[in-house]
Amino acid sequence: MANVYVVVMAGGSGTRFWPASRMSRPKQLLPLGGGTESLLAATVARVAELVPAERTLVVTANVLREATRRELPSLPEENLLFEPAPRNTAPCIGWATRVILARDPDALVAVLPSDQHVADPAGLRRTMKAALAVAEVRELATIGIQPSRPDTGFGYIETGAPISGVERAREVSRFVEKPDLARAKEYLASGKYLWNSGMFFFRARAMDEAIRTHLPELARGLDGMGADDVARVFPGLPSISIDYGVVERIEAGRVGVVPGDFGWSDVGSWESAWELASKDAAGNALPEGAIAVDARNNLVQSRKQVALVGVDDLVVVETDDAILVLPRSRAQDVRAVVDALKSKGRTDLL
Amino acid sequence: MANVYVVVMAGGSGTRFWPASRMSRPKQLLPLGGGTESLLAATVARVAELVPAERTLVVTANVLREATRRELPSLPEENLLFEPAPRNTAPCIGWATRVILARDPDALVAVLPSDQHVADPAGLRRTMKAALAVAEVRELATIGIQPSRPDTGFGYIETGAPISGVERAREVSRFVEKPDLARAKEYLASGKYLWNSGMFFFRARAMDEAIRTHLPELARGLDGMGADDVARVFPGLPSISIDYGVVERIEAGRVGVVPGDFGWSDVGSWESAWELASKDAAGNALPEGAIAVDARNNLVQSRKQVALVGVDDLVVVETDDAILVLPRSRAQDVRAVVDALKSKGRTDLL
Numbered sequence: 001m002a003n004v005y006v007v008v009m010a011g012g013s014g015t016r017f018w019p020a021s022r023m024s025r026p027k028q029l030l031p032l033g034g035g036t037e038s039l040l041a042a043t044v045a046r047v048a049e050l051v052p053a054e055r056t057l058v059v060t061a062n063v064l065r066e067a068t069r070r071e072l073p074s075l076p077e078e079n080l081l082f083e084p085a086p087r088n089t090a091p092c093i094g095w096a097t098r099v100i101l102a103r104d105p106d107a108l109v110a111v112l113p114s115d116q117h118v119a120d121p122a123g124l125r126r127t128m129k130a131a132l133a134v135a136e137v138r139e140l141a142t143i144g145i146q147p148s149r150p151d152t153g154f155g156y157i158e159t160g161a162p163i164s165g166v167e168r169a170r171e172v173s174r175f176v177e178k179p180d181l182a183r184a185k186e187y188l189a190s191g192k193y194l195w196n197s198g199m200f201f202f203r204a205r206a207m208d209e210a211i212r213t214h215l216p217e218l219a220r221g222l223d224g225m226g227a228d229d230v231a232r233v234f235p236g237l238p239s240i241s242i243d244y245g246v247v248e249r250i251e252a253g254r255v256g257v258v259p260g261d262f263g264w265s266d267v268g269s270w271e272s273a274w275e276l277a278s279k280d281a282a283g284n285a286l287p288e289g290a291i292a293v294d295a296r297n298n299l300v301q302s303r304k305q306v307a308l309v310g311v312d313d314l315v316v317v318e319t320d321d322a323i324l325v326l327p328r329s330r331a332q333d334v335r336a337v338v339d340a341l342k343s344k345g346r347t348d349l350l
Numbered sequence: 351m352a353n354v355y356v357v358v359m360a361g362g363s364g365t366r367f368w369p370a371s372r373m374s375r376p377k378q379l380l381p382l383g384g385g386t387e388s389l390l391a392a393t394v395a396r397v398a399e400l401v402p403a404e405r406t407l408v409v410t411a412n413v414l415r416e417a418t419r420r421e422l423p424s425l426p427e428e429n430l431l432f433e434p435a436p437r438n439t440a441p442c443i444g445w446a447t448r449v450i451l452a453r454d455p456d457a458l459v460a461v462l463p464s465d466q467h468v469a470d471p472a473g474l475r476r477t478m479k480a481a482l483a484v485a486e487v488r489e490l491a492t493i494g495i496q497p498s499r500p501d502t503g504f505g506y507i508e509t510g511a512p513i514s515g516v517e518r519a520r521e522v523s524r525f526v527e528k529p530d531l532a533r534a535k536e537y538l539a540s541g542k543y544l545w546n547s548g549m550f551f552f553r554a555r556a557m558d559e560a561i562r563t564h565l566p567e568l569a570r571g572l573d574g575m576g577a578d579d580v581a582r583v584f585p586g587l588p589s590i591s592i593d594y595g596v597v598e599r600i601e602a603g604r605v606g607v608v609p610g611d612f613g614w615s616d617v618g619s620w621e622s623a624w625e626l627a628s629k630d631a632a633g634n635a636l637p638e639g640a641i642a643v644d645a646r647n648n649l650v651q652s653r654k655q656v657a658l659v660g661v662d663d664l665v666v667v668e669t670d671d672a673i674l675v676l677p678r679s680r681a682q683d684v685r686a687v688v689d690a691l692k693s694k695g696r697t698d699l700l
Binding site: 304316319322329 | 652
């Protein structure tokens with residue numbers, strides 16, 4: 001098998017973990033997986049057995065340069081790529097692919113999001129190996145997560161014919177955008193659909209050709225971007241996702257998917273963070289030394305002495321400059337708070 | 351009428367407003383009455399129309415010396431009495447009475463707790479005038495609060511015969527300890543009972559004699575306590591309340607009570623603090639700039655950006671080193687938190 005490179009996409013920003021997450025401290029830099037490690041550090045650590053640090057690249061935003069370095073002290077400096085401006089995932093993957101091609105024209109590449117949680121890392125690695133095997137015989141491979149509920153928050157993958165030679169691997173019939181609940185239930189019942197994990201596997205050369213075919217403007221941009229003029233060229237690249245720009249445009253049958261079942265979570269909200277957190281017998285995930293009296297199933301993040309009395313199912317998050325209190329069931333509504341702060345011009349709090 | 355002196359008892363400590371209240375910052379120093387003024391400062395300000403600063407004394411704990419001075423910048427230094435150790439209310443009032451007698455042997459004295467709220471200060475002052483008039487013709491007078499509910503958290507005063515010459519004033523038949531609910535309902539229904547406000551009115555000379563009669567050990571201790579040896583003598587005085595040690599021992603008929611109805615609150619818990627606080631249309635008492643989405647009837651104290659989503663009837667209090675979250679209906683259970691901190695040896699947080 002060719003040398004495998006890992007590309008971790010760590011440039012994302014988001015608002016779903018406000019007030020813990022900020023422009024300068026997005027989700028992937030937070031320890032939301034139940035331990036003290038950030039999601040990003042855990043992502044890199046999970047694949048270290050499969051791919052050495054020399055072949056692990058992380059693409060992140062320029063503004064997250066120092067924070068990302070601190071999270072990944074063992075990664076070689078030349079394996080950190082800093083985007084001068086956010087341009088979505090296609091330019092990110094296109095650039096990383098060029099960097100890898102320059103080092104190893106025969107490389108196989110695994111692209112992983114940096115903000116997911118995996119309960120069974122060995123299971124992930126086994127599934128990645130299968131997906132890499134598919135990538136050797138197809139143009140692209142992905143991992144689809146075995147759905148456990150009719151979730152409307154994910155894109156779905158419809159599976160087709162088996163791919164011979166790789167256990168459980170199938171061709172992708174089509175990618176489907178986030179469905180409504182009725183459709184999500186149909187998908188779940190059919191047994192033919194998987195959740196789109198956002199992980200991609202390909203020969204570097206195949207991806208580079210796919211970008212040239214489907215996103216020629218991006219390919220030309222990358223052609224003109226040397227190591228010294230990223231700051232000048234990158235911001236002008238077309239902003240488009242790899243899913244929409246490339247993956248969904250590749251001919252059906254040339255993309256494979258391997259189903260995975262390794263305790264995957266996209267850590268989508270404070271509710272997910274509570275699910276993943278270490279909890280006491282009453283279901284509370286609290287800071288060391290917290291006092292809880294008649295309190296159940298709460299998530300509290302604070303560096304202070306916390307005391308809860310008679311409250312259930314709450315999320316309480318305190319940072320240096322803000323406090324959020326909401327029921328776990330309303331975790332999605334953090335968005336409303338962020339919108340209110342935006343409309344008040346309080347960008348200092350975002 | 352003789353010169354009136356006010357004695358504000360401000361040495362109390364308590365746990366019901368943890369984490370805002372601490373050993374070094376007890377309830378009377380907190381702005382719990384709905385504005386930005388501490389209960390102590392508001393108490394002194396309320397009676398300023400009745401009694402000038404020169405005749406207003408504040409007795410507090412030595413450990414609260416600086417904090418109390420900051421609250422009362424206009425009070426003459428010689429009117430601040432600092433107890434070297436807490437000895438309950440009888441030594442406090444006994445000492446203040448001696449200090450006043452030395453200045454004015456004919457003085458009338460009004461003793462007020464420092465940690466109550468009054469919505470109608472003019473009403474309080476009218477009632478105080480009546481109580482002072484009673485103090486001129488009886489050994490002691492008090493103000494009884496017209497009960498609005500069968501509260502089991504207060505002592506009650508059974509009223510007896512009218513006192514001629516002072517409108518609405520009556521003799522006290524007896525003082526009753528905090529009753530159970532059944533008894534509190536009886537008291538309320540009878541129309542004969544008032545809540546014990548803890549305010550007392552007397553001629554300085556009469557109180558001094560009453561202490562000599564009922565607490566001779568205290569009187570002897572005060573005899574031997576010059577201005578220079580408070581630190582040595584005061585801690586050895588008997589620790590006893592003025593209620594139990596003196597007031598309840600005075601012969602029936604020699605104590606009078608004036609009913610008062612001036613929006614009185616003893617500010618007994620975070621629930622009371624919410625009741626007194628300025629609230630928005632949704633019943634929330636929140637810091638400036640707080641964001642509340644689908645949130646009603648909450649009390650939040652914090653210097654940070656506060657965001658509430660989908661929570662009702664909560665108390666959230668954040669200080670430099672602690673956060674408390676509990677439903678308003680559980681406000682009394684702050685005690686459980688304080689007990690837990692004590693048993694963990696966390697006196698630094700008390």
